Amino acid sequence: MTPYIVILSTGSELTAGRSVDTNSGWIANQLFELGWKVKKIITLPDDPNLIFKELEALQSLAKEIPVLAIMTGGLGPTEDDYTLETVLKLTGKTSYAVEKAKIRLTKIYEARGKDYKDILPTVFRQTNVPEGCKTLDNSVGIAVGFIESLGENSYLVCMPGVPSEMTEMFKRRLVPELKKMYPRENLIQKTKWLWNIGESLFQNEFIEPNREVYFKETEWGVTANRGYIKCIFQSTNDVMLDTILKSLEKQYPDLISDDVFQYVHEQLLYEKWTISVVESCTGGLLGKKLTERAGSSAYFMGGFLTYSNEMKSNLLGIPKETIETFGAVSDEVAFAMVDGLCLKTGTDFGVSITGIAGPEGGSEEKPVGTVCIGLKEPNGKIKVHRYLFPGNRESIRENASNTALFLIYQSLKGKVV
Amino acid sequence: MTPYIVILSTGSELTAGRSVDTNSGWIANQLFELGWKVKKIITLPDDPNLIFKELEALQSLAKEIPVLAIMTGGLGPTEDDYTLETVLKLTGKTSYAVEKAKIRLTKIYEARGKDYKDILPTVFRQTNVPEGCKTLDNSVGIAVGFIESLGENSYLVCMPGVPSEMTEMFKRRLVPELKKMYPRENLIQKTKWLWNIGESLFQNEFIEPNREVYFKETEWGVTANRGYIKCIFQSTNDVMLDTILKSLEKQYPDLISDDVFQYVHEQLLYEKWTISVVESCTGGLLGKKLTERAGSSAYFMGGFLTYSNEMKSNLLGIPKETIETFGAVSDEVAFAMVDGLCLKTGTDFGVSITGIAGPEGGSEEKPVGTVCIGLKEPNGKIKVHRYLFPGNRESIRENASNTALFLIYQSLKGKVV
Incomplete structure (x- = not known):
């Protein structure tokens, strides 16, 4: 049985466009990986009437077909958190405090040196759920999630809107329940x-x-x-x-x-190889990407940002004539950059990027988007690759640094790059 | 008169969580700036039945209150683009090709060296709109947008889903129409x-x-x-x-x-000052941020990525003893980094960042999130600022590089930093 799946996010910051709703997409993606397709994603402001109307509509739809509604947000301690009260109004139930969550909350306060009595009633409210529901423990924050029946084979899941709490609750608590609620073959x-x-x-x-x-x-x-x-x-x-x-x-x-970010990280660690970079048009973006994962200090040593021609000469000793003759964006300069880099850093791998990110600076011969990437491999060989990337300045810089990672990936895979 | 505003995005890539819907939030934010609040954001897959049902519900709501529905997506040339056909079904109208858009499309094809006859019917379909509607010209892409009546003081706006086309159409074509449709005081x-x-x-x-x-x-x-x-x-x-x-x-x-990114950019250009950076824990993120705007080459010269201690010594000449005595994350090393940087680059401003981005590497004295930022001002003075930033690795790195920009901002403002 496949339910009609609706994801519902609440938050006035979302409907005012001040925050981006990352929860709905994340949930949709997780459900897709479990083999379920989402029929509708809804975002509502923190308005109890609008939320109630939506839940009412879902409840009446559940009389016709199995509905799975997954709702995030509105379980916090502030005055604009309406989820619990709206669900109680919908079901005509009362709520109770989950003992385990109350104890957990008290311990958190004690650890901060605060007394039990200091906890505001609005904070305590987060441990409440509707009577008779299935609770979803929160192992990151305070607010308890829950699953309420919406009708035959139909459920309303309520989870906190804080992404770190929601994602943990979804994976650890909700997925096992979903598999029981809607059994199916493993995808x-x-x-x-x-x-x-x-x-x-x-x-x-x-x-x-x-x-x-x-x-x-x-x-x-x-x-x-x-x-x-x-x-x-x-x-x-x-x-x-x-x-x-x-x-x-x-x-x-x-x-x-495969995932080049993951593979390059793992393989450099495994081979105990080191890497350094010299960046012009990307201004540091490749270095940033190479240091996103914890533990990257084992392989990433550092490098140079040579945005101006002066820096290319002064920091790396590239002759001014080379730059003047071939242009800063050229195979020759990309070669000299990575060559000079590795002389200074002595790393196994070296990468250079020089290009025209635009919107100005393009020419007929070298239009905006032209990027030269130099790669020095552990065996000492240097090769320069030339690309013409599409899109705007941001897109060209992203393309260039991602493609540099692909070149490292291919080299690590033993492919001729 | 304030309409009940609904934003509707279509796209199966959105409901599968493979793409993030940036259009809805952007539109909501623009409307907020115009003084309008969005009541609901809906995302649907490319499913003509689901889209039709939703539009039907909006049409019937428009019998009670003024409704403004702004829809993006589904106007492209592929088989899963259903917006026009669904709107025609809803209104019982036929469609016609907008002459201006047809000419534009033909010219685009000719510019690519293709013949008029090469244009597929599905591509031509993008120039069609419902009869009697208000058209919204597309000055970026091909698909024409339109405004259709949904009832008294109620409208359905359809725009392409490609962000660059939609945002341009919204600002240049739709906003003037909205101001006519729902006149109000200037906010x-x-x-x-x-x-x-x-x-x-x-x-x-x-x-x-x-x-x-x-x-x-x-x-x-x-x-x-x-x-x-x-x-x-x-x-x-x-x-x-x-x-x-x-x-x-x-x-x-x-x-x-104010907006520090904008101000630092403008002021460095105006003062003709130059800047260089040396980054440890941010790995290039500050350099990337300083080069996001076109024209940044006038002030951003480059710098060093000294992720490892070895690079701090080898590239900048920081004595190993300094690092051993005070630790790589210390006021002393941040000072030595920016000092060494400016000796090499000779720029007016210099910034150094060294910190513990985690999740490993923290201690009681220097927990994860500890970051030292050194700033050298044009008068030669160097000062180091120490912070404890919250959040995970990504958050700490973002905090550190943004705060570095705030320090430059304050210095440019003539504040004592």
Whole structure:
């Protein structure tokens, strides 16, 4: 049985566009990975009347079909938190305080050196849930989540809006309940990345010709990212998924990868290799990406930001003539940058990026989006790759730094780059 | 007259959580700045039945109250674009091709060296709108937007889902129409940033005590960001807004700022000052932020990424003993970093960042989140500031680089930093 799934977020900061609702997309994605499709995402302000009307509509829909409504927000301690009171009004129930949550709250206050009596009633309210509901423990924050019946095979799930609390509650508490509520076969998901190819070209080249053979019972999806697309395949048939991935690999041997951020991190740690970077147009973005993961200090040593030509000469000793002759964005300068970098840092890998991020600075020969990336491998070989990336300044910089990571990935995979 | 405003996005990539819907929040924010509050945001998959049902519900609501529905997506050339066909079904109208848009499309194809006859019918379909509607020209892409009547004082606005096309269409075409459709007094909005203060503290300290005096007819809102909150005030009374801002400035003289990214950019350009950076825990994030705006090459020269202690010594000549004695995250090392930096780069401003981004590496004396930021001003003075930032690794790095920009801002403002 597949329920009609609705995700409901509440928060006036969301409907005023002051905050972005990341919860709904995250939940939708988790549900997709479990094999469920969301029929509707709704965002409402912190207005008890609007929330009540929406829940009422869902309750009446649940008389016709199984409905799963997953709601976030409105369980906090402030005056604009209305979820519990609205649910009680809807069901005609009363609420009670969850003993375990009360004890937890008291302990948190004690640890902060505060007395039990200091806890405001509005704070205590967060430990309340409707009588007879299924509770969802909060192991990160205070507010308790709960599952309330909406009718036959229909449920209303209420979780806090704080992302760290909600995601933990979803994965640890809700998913096991969902699997009991709506039992089904295990769905397997596999993902590959393809570089410098568009969604529609991929669809024309790979999905359409294989629709009959592969995609009768396998779901597929694509998400576009800067420099790459993620291709997602879902099926209960593991053998079929492997066949599809092999076929994809065969069709795109030079464009395919796994998660390069994860792989580069793990492989540099495993091989005990070090890396340094020198960036011009990306201004530090590659260094930032290489240091996003905890533990990156084991391989990332540092490097240079040589945004101006002067810095390219002064910090790395690139002759002014080289820059004048070939231009700052050229294979020659990218080569000299990574060469000079590794002389100074002595790391196993070295990467240089120089390009025209725009909107100014393009020419007929080197339009905006032209980027040269130099890679020095542990064996000492240096090769420069030249690209023309699409989009605006931000997009070009993202493309350039992601593609640099793909080059490192390919080198680590032992592919000729 | 204030309509009941609903924003409706369509796209299966949104309800599967593969893409984040940035359009709805952007539109909500624009409407908020115009003084309108959104009652509901809805996201639907590319499913013509679900879209039709939703539009039908809005049409019937419009019989009771004025409704403004703003819809994005589903106007493209692919088989899962259903907006026009659904609107035609709803209104019982036929569609026609907008001549101007057809000519524009043909010219775009010709510019790409393609013939008129190469244009697929599905591509041409994007120039179609319902008969008798108000059209919204697309000056970025191809699909034409339109405004259809939903009833008395009620409208359905349809715009493309591509953000660059939608935002341009919204600002240039739709806003003038909205002002005609729902005339009202001009609302003025003023914004200030406050640093290292939470939303709730701000509310307790500034909003609550002034509720009667300032906020009877002035709307206020706060958005939390990394390192700062944005305080937004709206009123038709300009004098009142200035009074509020003065009071805010008086209460928080050391925490208040305008948009520091904008101000630092403009002021460095104006003063013809240069800047360089040396980053440890932020790994390049400050350099990336300083180069986000076109034209930043006039002031941003470059710098060093000294993630490892070895690089701090080798590239900047910081004695190993200094690092061993005081620790890599210390006032002394932050001082030596920015001092060494400016010796190498010779820029007017210099910034150093060294900190513990975590999750490992903290101690009782220097917990995770400890960050030292050194600033060298054009007069040669160097001062180091020490912070303890909250949150996870990403949050600490964002906080650190944003706060560095705030320090530059304060120095440019002539404040003692």
